[in-house]
Amino acid sequence: MLITLDETVRLINEGKKLHIAADDSLLSQLPKGNWIGGTTPYFISEEGGLLSKEKLFVNEIDYAEEIRVESYGKYNVFQIVEECYDNGLIMLIIPFGTDVAAKYAKEAPEVEELLMHPTIGWISGFDLATGGTAKVYDGTRGESYTDKAVAMYIKLPEGKSAMINMINIFADDKNDPVIQFNDNDLTVSKCTVNGKEMNFAQYIKENGIGTKMPLVADHNGSYINTSIKEVTEDKVSFYASVFRNVEYRFAVNVEDYAGQFRDRVNEASARCPVFSCNCILNYQFGNLEGKKIPPYTGPVTFGEIAYQLINQTLVYCEIMG
Amino acid sequence: MDGIVKEKVEKILQGELRYTSAxxxxxxxxxxxxxxxxxxxxxxxxxxxxxxxxxxxxxxVAKVDLANIAML
Structure with a gap:
């Protein structure tokens, strides 16, 4: 729910367990309490997509038996799999463009047992028109960080479990060339295309490939996107990492981005997500400003976490049982 | 995991059967x-x-997946 600063302060002072997304000018005014937060001025509210520096998006975590909050740098971020509750949910927020975000992007899929611990979250950001610094907040300690991730461990009652899913408008064409990379990285020069080594930037340019379309990898029917940030003379950088031994193809062109997004939302089976976030690229390319996509409300983000870091996707969590 | 389901999961992992979960x-x-x-x-x-x-x-959710896999 999108609410005022006064309403948010009241919820914190009542001892509610909260996830909060807002512009830094608002988050910095909040008192200590049972909350974590991240910066973004973009939201999908019940009234539609909007940019707001006057209101905060707040999720009440009333399904939790208990919570704990910790912050992590790049050297210990994967302690989350050891420190989480056995039956719970990890809600993770990481500031955009940081070492800890790069570490998480590159290594999360290879972390043993990560898939056994439902992990959802987002990359915090800023107003693209004015720029700024992405931050995360640990409300329990009254601290903010520009270089650390903040995790809220949510313990679920016995018989309940968290299920994370996503809505992705992209898919591949299995007849298209297979692209592979030698390493897990956020910036690459070389790749192989159908087994033949070449420069990836040159391949994109020579084939006139539009970089509005992400690379997609088919994970047993679940398509994971990796969006292209920049193509220079000889290098390509991504918003999330590419991985060695994974087969990628460019997503099939989507003519009506907004329409396709609405169709996928209508097809999805979520009844009552307790959390969702949506990519800033979907917000921009899908013209989501002013558009409602019930029941999915939440922050618009610089990257989504559904176990690993992904892009151009709406992720959500439901509590089952 | 019973014998039949185990056999089918092995086939899924080997790419001989296709199963996509929710x-x-x-x-x-x-x-x-x-x-x-x-x-x-x-x-x-x-x-x-x-x-x-x-x-x-x-x-x-595993209950649903295992039942679906058994029927493949």
Whole structure:
């Protein structure tokens, strides 16, 4: 729910367990309490997509038996799999463009047992028109960080479990060339295309490939996107990492981005997500400003976490049982 | 995991059967196991053990997945 600063302060002072997304000018005014937060001025509210520096998006975590909050740098971020509750949910927020975000992007899929611990979250950001610094907040300690991730461990009652899913408008064409990379990285020069080594930037340019379309990898029917940030003379950088031994193809062109997004939302089976976030690229390319996509409300983000870091996707969590 | 389901899960991991779950984590786990098997870094027995441990963590949705796999 999108609410005022006064309403948010009241919820914190009542001892509610909260996830909060807002512009830094608002988050910095909040008192200590049972909350974590991240910066973004973009939201999908019940009234539609909007940019707001006057209101905060707040999720009440009333399904939790208990919570704990910790912050992590790049050297210990994967302690989350050891420190989480056995039956719970990890809600993770990481500031955009940081070492800890790069570490998480590159290594999360290879972390043993990560898939056994439902992990959802987002990359915090800023107003693209004015720029700024992405931050995360640990409300329990009254601290903010520009270089650390903040995790809220949510313990679920016995018989309940968290299920994370996503809505992705992209898919591949299995007849298209297979692209592979030698390493897990956020910036690459070389790749192989159908087994033949070449420069990836040159391949994109020579084939006139539009970089509005992400690379997609088919994970047993679940398509994971990796969006292209920049193509220079000889290098390509991504918003999330590419991985060695994974087969990628460019997503099939989507003519009506907004329409396709609405169709996928209508097809999805979520009844009552307790959390969702949506990519800033979907917000921009899908013209989501002013558009409602019930029941999915939440922050618009610089990257989504559904176990690993992904892009151009709406992720959500439901509590089952 | 009973014998029939185990046999079918092995076929899924070898790419001989196709099953897509409604659980994102299960699809990611299958994909990870398939890549590991293909690269030769693990054997099928290790994969099945990890798969059983994985399914034990998601008992509510695993019930549906195992029933669906049994019917493949």
């Amino acid at each position: 659980n994102l984590a299960f699809n990611m786990e299958i994909s990870k196991m398939q890549r590991r098997l293909k690269s030769g870094s693990v054997d099928m027995e290790t994969c099945i053990k990890e798969m059983e441990a994985f399914l034990a963590k998601y008992p509510i």
